[in-house]
Amino acid sequence: MKFRKYDREKDKKEAQRIWIECGWIEDDDKDKKAFDIFTASSRCSVVDSKGSPECLIMTSPGKMKYGTADLSLSAVSAVTVSRLLRKHGAAPRLLASMLKEDIDNGVDVAGLGMFEQGFYNRLGFGTMGYEHWYSFDPAKLKVFRKGGIPLRISAEDFKDAHQCYIDGRKQHGFVTLDPPELMHGEMLFCKNGFGLGYKADGKLSHYLWFSTDDVEEGPYDVRWMAFRTWDQFLELMGIIKNLEEQVRTIRMKEPTSIQLQDFIDKPFQLQTITRKGKFESRMRSIAYQQLRICNLESCIKAVQFDGDSFSFNLTLSDPINEFLEDQNQFEGCSGDFSVTVGMKSKIEKGHKKSLPLIKGSINGFTRLWIGVLRASTIGLVEDLEIDEDLIEKLEKAFYKPDARSDWDY
Numbered sequence: 001m002k003f004r005k006y007d008r009e010k011d012k013k014e015a016q017r018i019w020i021e022c023g024w025i026e027d028d029d030k031d032k033k034a035f036d037i038f039t040a041s042s043r044c045s046v047v048d049s050k051g052s053p054e055c056l057i058m059t060s061p062g063k064m065k066y067g068t069a070d071l072s073l074s075a076v077s078a079v080t081v082s083r084l085l086r087k088h089g090a091a092p093r094l095l096a097s098m099l100k101e102d103i104d105n106g107v108d109v110a111g112l113g114m115f116e117q118g119f120y121n122r123l124g125f126g127t128m129g130y131e132h133w134y135s136f137d138p139a140k141l142k143v144f145r146k147g148g149i150p151l152r153i154s155a156e157d158f159k160d161a162h163q164c165y166i167d168g169r170k171q172h173g174f175v176t177l178d179p180p181e182l183m184h185g186e187m188l189f190c191k192n193g194f195g196l197g198y199k200a201d202g203k204l205s206h207y208l209w210f211s212t213d214d215v216e217e218g219p220y221d222v223r224w225m226a227f228r229t230w231d232q233f234l235e236l237m238g239i240i241k242n243l244e245e246q247v248r249t250i251r252m253k254e255p256t257s258i259q260l261q262d263f264i265d266k267p268f269q270l271q272t273i274t275r276k277g278k279f280e281s282r283m284r285s286i287a288y289q290q291l292r293i294c295n296l297e298s299c300i301k302a303v304q305f306d307g308d309s310f311s312f313n314l315t316l317s318d319p320i321n322e323f324l325e326d327q328n329q330f331e332g333c334s335g336d337f338s339v340t341v342g343m344k345s346k347i348e349k350g351h352k353k354s355l356p357l358i359k360g361s362i363n364g365f366t367r368l369w370i371g372v373l374r375a376s377t378i379g380l381v382e383d384l385e386i387d388e389d390l391i392e393k394l395e396k397a398f399y400k401p402d403a404r405s406d407w408d409y
Helices: 008-022 029-040 090-104 155-166 180-189 230-241 267-274 296-301 319-323 362-370 388-398
Strands: 002-005 043-049 052-066 069-081 109-113 131-136 151-153 175-177 194-200 203-212 220-226 250-253 282-286 289-293 310-317 335-341 346-349 357-361 384-386
Touching: 002 090, 008 029, 008 052, 008 069, 029 180, 043 090, 052 090, 052 109, 069 090, 069 175, 069 296, 090 319, 151 155, 151 203, 155 180, 155 194, 155 203, 155 220, 194 230, 203 230, 220 230, 289 362, 296 335, 296 346, 310 362, 310 388, 357 362, 362 384, 362 388, 384 388
Parallel strands: 069 109, 220 250, 310 357
Antiparallel strands: 002 043, 043 052, 052 069, 052 175, 109 289, 131 250, 131 282, 151 194, 194 203, 203 220, 310 335, 335 346, 357 384
16 A cells, blocks of 8 residues: 555546545536545545555644634544455554644644544544534524525635634634635535525625525525624524425534524424424434644643643653554654643643643543543543542633534534
8 A cells, every 4th residue: 555645637536436435425527526626625645555546535724713722723624445445554544644744744733523433533533522413493493583685605605605604703612624615615515505694894794504405395404604793693593584484494503602492482392293204303412523632732822721820740642653654753742741721821841740640642631621521530431540639620721511613524
């Protein structure tokens, strides 16, 4: 097997075949156009077997919000392997080499959407917080705000739509990807995709992007939404309400800090009546995004804790080394460190005397740092040992259960 950079002209046909075999695209012009857009705006590498690409991995540059800080992100947007190379170790080895390059280049964090929990843990990734997907009848919406007549938004408006998303409301854990072409590709991938929204001062200010298999009745999926204020969010809910005469079900991701159940009239009655039907009303909760720290110094620096500062020693292991060709020349995030957490947090190499200790993998430490699990319970599921006198301090400084990326990549 040979690892190399993707050649857009030479490899396109074989790379598209990989995606068709994975079920990611159909063998049609629209999906192939979206594929070309993705590869043109991403960093792509392949694994050759017998002279033909059989594994393709894409990463895309972006940013992640940590508290008030913006961290650089490498979004692993595609890991695809042909039927020939499944279970031969091509994907983890190629991804490990691309992550090493990110770490060498100073990227702060790397993230991805997983197909199953456990595979990417081998490369240092830990699972992010739960995303809540709610299905409901738009006729049952009781909390919304009527706006004016919305604008139609098409895939050709991708630059404005991307900028609107970039400018939108961001909370801890939120992700944005830099190339607007990536949003163009996502729009084209959406079956029967369309957008509705509003402008302010001549610019797109807030909007929804939908897709559906059944244009007549739905369900309609809100693939993403962009807004700056909660008033704008309520206007977008008003757009959804306006679809009630024909569309029977809307499926959408619950925004951070909102409980969509509060917006529905008699939600339990609706759930009972529609159970197991095509237009079932229900809440589905699942964690499918993963994250790993790549740059310890910048990630610790991003922590701002307004309580009493505290310090600890940190010993980390990084499993990425197991998948690299030369394991002896790359440490990843492994090593011994001392950390101070406060309004000006910092990390230094080496332990200091008499400090309490955290010891374990970069996977578990990433989950502790991003705040998806409590320090008191993370040791139940992650390789992370924490001295008892640190538990309460860490929970005050790190625990943020609403750490979600928002952008599905």
